[in-house]
Structure formats: structure tokens, C-alpha cells
Amino acid sequence: MSRALLGAGLVGVGVVVIAASATQARPVSRRMRRAFRWSELVASATARKLGLDNTPSPQARAALRLLVWNVLGPLRALVGQGLQITSGFRSPAVNEAVTGSASSQHMRGEAVDFIVHGVASIDIVSLILQSRLPFDQLIWYAPERGGHVHVSFTARRENRRELLYAPASGGAISVTVQGGAHTNNRKLVT
Numbered sequence: 001m002s003r004a005l006l007g008a009g010l011v012g013v014g015v016v017v018i019a020a021s022a023t024q025a026r027p028v029s030r031r032m033r034r035a036f037r038w039s040e041l042v043a044s045a046t047a048r049k050l051g052l053d054n055t056p057s058p059q060a061r062a063a064l065r066l067l068v069w070n071v072l073g074p075l076r077a078l079v080g081q082g083l084q085i086t087s088g089f090r091s092p093a094v095n096e097a098v099t100g101s102a103s104s105q106h107m108r109g110e111a112v113d114f115i116v117h118g119v120a121s122i123d124i125v126s127l128i129l130q131s132r133l134p135f136d137q138l139i140w141y142a143p144e145r146g147g148h149v150h151v152s153f154t155a156r157r158e159n160r161r162e163l164l165y166a167p168a169s170g171g172a173i174s175v176t177v178q179g180g181a182h183t184n185n186r187k188l189v190t
């Protein structure tokens with residue numbers, strides 16, 4: 001995929017995407033939604049290293065299925081096998097070991113971090129917005145902070161479609177891709 005094309009997409013599609021209903025996912029085939037193995041979603045190098053249990057509860061497994069069904073499966077169908085999960089489900093012990101947020105959606109099976117080899121995180125976010133995939137929270141990290149994307153999906157309440165950028169300087173900046181604001185927001189990542 002072309003970086004220029006996707007970059008233009010972020011600017012061009014923002015109004016449409018943010019204004020769209022959160023329930024508007026484009027239809028995808030069954031094959032596209034079966035694109036993940038459990039090991040990709042629950043394997044944890046930290047758990048292995050520290051001997052921590054990282055077995056998801058039935059509730060967390062159900063949440064992971066929904067995340068794959070609604071977001072990750074369709075996304076992998078778009079970007080291919082270059083999509084690699086860098087942090088999926090985290091048991092409370094694993095989450096603590098990686099100093100995750102105390103309320104992290106990773107512990108519910110509602111969130112994963114991932115990269116797409118050869119594609120910048122801003123371009124992945126652009127593609128997700130362009131594709132009208134549903135999400136609860138979407139965060140893209142500066143290269144200095146891993147350059148990955150965090151995406152979550154929940155069935156517990158309405159998905160917020162919250163978009164955040166995590167700059168090299170730390171913290172996170174709320175990004176609104178709407179009207180003329182996207183031009184300013186684009187500057188955040190250049």
C-alpha cells in the first residue's frame with residue numbers, strides 16, 4: 001500500500017468516518033474473520049519469562065473473539081499477514097509486570113497492540129478510519145514509543161471511537177478528525 005495514498009486518506013475521510021455510526025462495519029466474509037490463532041492473542045513473552053499464568057477467562061475469550069470478528073480479522077484481510085500482535089490478552093499479573101494501566105482493556109480481552117511490518121502506525125490508523133471499522137479506543141504510538149497501534153472493542157457499552165496519539169514526549173493527545181481540525185492534527189505526527 002502507498003503511504004501517500006493512506007496519508008491522503010486520513011485527511012480526506014475524517015469527516016465521513018467520525019460522523020458515521022459506530023455500528024457501521026463493512027461486511028466481511030467468514031474467512032476474513034477467522035484470521036487469527038489463539039496463540040497470537042494470548043502468547044506473552046513476559047508471562048513466559050516470569051512464569052506467569054496468562055490464561056484468559058471465558059469472558060475474556062469471548063471479548064477476544066468479538067475483537068477479532070469486528071476489527072482484527074477484517075483488518076488483517078486488508079493488510080495481510082504483516083499484521084503482528086505485539087501484546088494481546090494480559091492477565092492482571094502480566095499487566096502489572098509490563099506496567100500496563102490498572103484499568104487496561106488488555107485484561108478484559110478487549111484490546112491488543114500490533115504493528116504492520118513496513119507500514120507506519122499513522123497509516124494503519126488512517127486505514128482503519130477509512131475502512132469504517134468499529135473500535136472503542138484507537139491509539140497510535142510515535143516510533144520512539146514502539147510505533148505500534150493499540151485498538152480495543154467492547155460489547156459492555158457503546159464503543160467510544162476515541163482516537164489518541166501517543167507522542168515521543170509521553171502521555172497521549174486526543175485527536176479529532178473532523179472538519180478542518182484534521183489539518184492541525186496531522187501536524188502532530190509530522
Ligand SMILES: [Zn+2]
Pocket residue numbers: 087106111112113150151
Ligand atoms: Zn495496548
